[in-house]
Amino acid sequence: xxxxxxxxxxxxxxxxKETIDQFNDEKIRQILEEMHMLFNxxxxxxxxxxxxxxxxxxxxxxxxxxxxxxxxxLAYLYNRMQKIKTLRWEFGSVLPTDxxxxxSDDEYLWFTKYSTNLASYMRSLGQDIGYNGxxxxxxxxxxxxxxxxxxxxxxxxxxxxxxxxxxxxxxxxRHFLPTSECQTLIRQGILKQIV
Amino acid sequence: MDPYEIxxxxxxxxxxxxxxxxxxxxxxxxxxFGPFRAGLPLNxxxxxxxxxxxxxxxxxxxxxxxEMDNLENLKEEEKRSRFFTKMPNAHYxxxxxxxxxxxxxxxxxxxxxxxxxxxxxxxxxxxxxxSMDALMKSxxxxxxxDHLTMMEINSVKPLLPAAMDDLLRIQMMAKxxxxxxxxxxxxxxxxxxxxx
Amino acid sequence: MTNSNxxxxxxxxxxxEKIPCKILQDLPKMGxxxxxxxxxxxxxxxxxxxxxxxxxxxxSRRPPLVSVDLPKIYKDAYREILNADACxxxxxxxxxxxxxxxxxxxxxxxxxxxxxxLVNTFKQRFRMLLAASVSNDSIGTMQPLSVSERERAAAxxxxxxxxxxxxxxxxxxxxxxxMVANHRKRKRAxxxxx
Numbered sequence: 001x002x003x004x005x006x007x008x009x010x011x012x013x014x015x016x017k018e019t020i021d022q023f024n025d026e027k028i029r030q031i032l033e034e035m036h037m038l039f040n041x042x043x044x045x046x047x048x049x050x051x052x053x054x055x056x057x058x059x060x061x062x063x064x065x066x067x068x069x070x071x072x073x074l075a076y077l078y079n080r081m082q083k084i085k086t087l088r089w090e091f092g093s094v095l096p097t098d099x100x101x102x103x104s105d106d107e108y109l110w111f112t113k114y115s116t117n118l119a120s121y122m123r124s125l126g127q128d129i130g131y132n133g134x135x136x137x138x139x140x141x142x143x144x145x146x147x148x149x150x151x152x153x154x155x156x157x158x159x160x161x162x163x164x165x166x167x168x169x170x171x172x173x174r175h176f177l178p179t180s181e182c183q184t185l186i187r188q189g190i191l192k193q194i195v
Numbered sequence: 196m197d198p199y200e201i202x203x204x205x206x207x208x209x210x211x212x213x214x215x216x217x218x219x220x221x222x223x224x225x226x227x228f229g230p231f232r233a234g235l236p237l238n239x240x241x242x243x244x245x246x247x248x249x250x251x252x253x254x255x256x257x258x259x260x261x262e263m264d265n266l267e268n269l270k271e272e273e274k275r276s277r278f279f280t281k282m283p284n285a286h287y288x289x290x291x292x293x294x295x296x297x298x299x300x301x302x303x304x305x306x307x308x309x310x311x312x313x314x315x316x317x318x319x320x321x322x323x324x325x326s327m328d329a330l331m332k333s334x335x336x337x338x339x340x341d342h343l344t345m346m347e348i349n350s351v352k353p354l355l356p357a358a359m360d361d362l363l364r365i366q367m368m369a370k371x372x373x374x375x376x377x378x379x380x381x382x383x384x385x386x387x388x389x390x391x
Numbered sequence: 392m393t394n395s396n397x398x399x400x401x402x403x404x405x406x407x408e409k410i411p412c413k414i415l416q417d418l419p420k421m422g423x424x425x426x427x428x429x430x431x432x433x434x435x436x437x438x439x440x441x442x443x444x445x446x447x448x449x450x451s452r453r454p455p456l457v458s459v460d461l462p463k464i465y466k467d468a469y470r471e472i473l474n475a476d477a478c479x480x481x482x483x484x485x486x487x488x489x490x491x492x493x494x495x496x497x498x499x500x501x502x503x504x505x506x507x508x509l510v511n512t513f514k515q516r517f518r519m520l521l522a523a524s525v526s527n528d529s530i531g532t533m534q535p536l537s538v539s540e541r542e543r544a545a546a547x548x549x550x551x552x553x554x555x556x557x558x559x560x561x562x563x564x565x566x567x568x569x570m571v572a573n574h575r576k577r578k579r580a581x582x583x584x585x
Binding site: 001002003007010011013014016018019020045054055057058060061064065068071072074075076078079083086087089090091098099141148179182183186187188189192193195 | 397398399400401403404407416417418419420421423424441442444445448449452456560564565566567568569570571572573574575577578
């Protein structure tokens with residue numbers, strides 16, 4: 001049956017709705033091969049159908065299989081694109097290397113461009129009233145208190161605060177910090193709030 | 196919406212406090228409040244009241260509606276009526292949770308008040324559930340939501356509007372003629388709905 | 392169930408479901424569509440099970456190359472059960488994409504009974520969604536629901552959970568972002584398997 005490989009690709013993507021998978025170069029190559037094969041078969045049959053009218057149905061069927069493959073591939077790429085957008089909001093503008101490996105080169109290029117777009121938009125907010133822009137990726141939940149206690153989950157290294165102090169974030173160290181400083185790190189999983 | 200976001204909106208409500216310090220007028224984004232005179236009541240936003248209370252700088256004056264007789268009546272009304280009764284204000288649960296949580300000692304009978312408000316909440320929520328089911332059974336075209344607070348309405352999203360969408364879509368799609376091809380864009384289907 | 396949208400993966404998976412069709416014209420070189428066919432060409436009158444997307448394309452040619460029959464679950468026997476008490480049927484076992492597929496199939500039912508059954512079934516099963524959203528045994532209550540029903544019920548359960556969490560706790564802790572947490576979980580699981 002035509003267009004079955006591409007469905008496997010989509011089913012893989014659907015199985016993991018919460019994370020992004022490795023870009024499946026291999027399967028895509030196979031699907032593109034299948035599409036080439038269908039196209040070539042259709043070329044021969046289309047040329048032959050001037051003598052043999054009945055081959056027209058075969059051409060139609062193969063053509064709709066080609067369109068089907070195209071639709072599925074586009075859906076796969078589009079779906080990944082949506083996930084990559086979320087990656088920017090959750091991981092920040094710099095992706096950890098293990099996440100970076102899951103994307104194809106083109107996808108990573110798209111990510112950097114999106115990141116730049118987002119950054120220039122955020123910078124432009126409030127410029128008419130003298131702000132340097134607002135970081136929209138912060139304060140996603142209504143803030144409750146000015147300071148919070150956090151536990152450091154990994155060896156992160158130095159963190160420079162707004163007032164110039166530098167603190168060392170070692171694994172399992174506890175700190176009492178202003179909420180605004182910790183928010184991004186908490187979202188990235190580096191710090192954990194202690195209640 | 197997240198319940199915390201609704202709480203954020205509800206925190207803007209004005210309540211009365213009695214500060215134990217004195218201070219000048221303060222100018223906040225939502226308005227000006229003060230001046231603060233120790234021992235004299237004044238009105239401030241709920242979030243400010245909670246913050247001051249947590250720093251032990253004030254006493255909270257219980258809102259008018261938060262007392263036993265009033266709440267008993269409300270509860271009876273709610274039990275009796277098939278529809279939803281009007282609540283003292285549009286964020287009664289948020290106010291109750293925050294005030295009773297931070298300033299239970301300032302409210303007389305705070306434990307019984309907590310229980311009775313919870314009872315009212317439970318009665319309304321179960322009424323909401325049964326009426327959701329009745330709404331869907333009857334065809335899901337529209338429903339009356341008088342006197343429901345934001346928090347209660349939020350509890351039925353996204354289920355109720357999504358289910359109503361689905362039902363409408365099934366009803367409409369099942370009447371349409373077959374499309375030309377599933378591999379092209381199917382946006383041409385929406386043009387047929389006027390002929391149905 | 393969302394709008395049938397070109398890029399919507401759910402819609403693509405729905406249109407991949409197989410439906411029974413009858414071939415109305417000879418289709419040369421298409422014999423492989425019928426596993427019981429002996430020749431390269433597909434003959435008139437053969438009954439095949441082909442994916443919905445192919446069936447709809449062939450049906451819409453003028454003259455139509457196939458005629459579409461109703462899959463089992465949309466036929467009389469099952470329709471009677473569904474109209475009587477839709478909550479007894481395990482949609483996950485019989486028809487994962489019951490509503491979506493039904494919308495496409497309903498056009499081939501001249502009498503319009505499939506459409507009425509779809510609407511009735513949806514209305515009746517709504518209370519199963521309500522039950523699943525508040526139940527403690529989520530696996531048991533979600534089991535007999537179709538894919539779209541499960542999505543609705545899961546969303547409702549998440550709202551319920553958020554609401555009761557709000558009622559109980561005082562503050563709202565900031566949490567690790569969703570994709571980050573899941574990514575770490577997966578990596579840990581993969582490490583453990585090695």
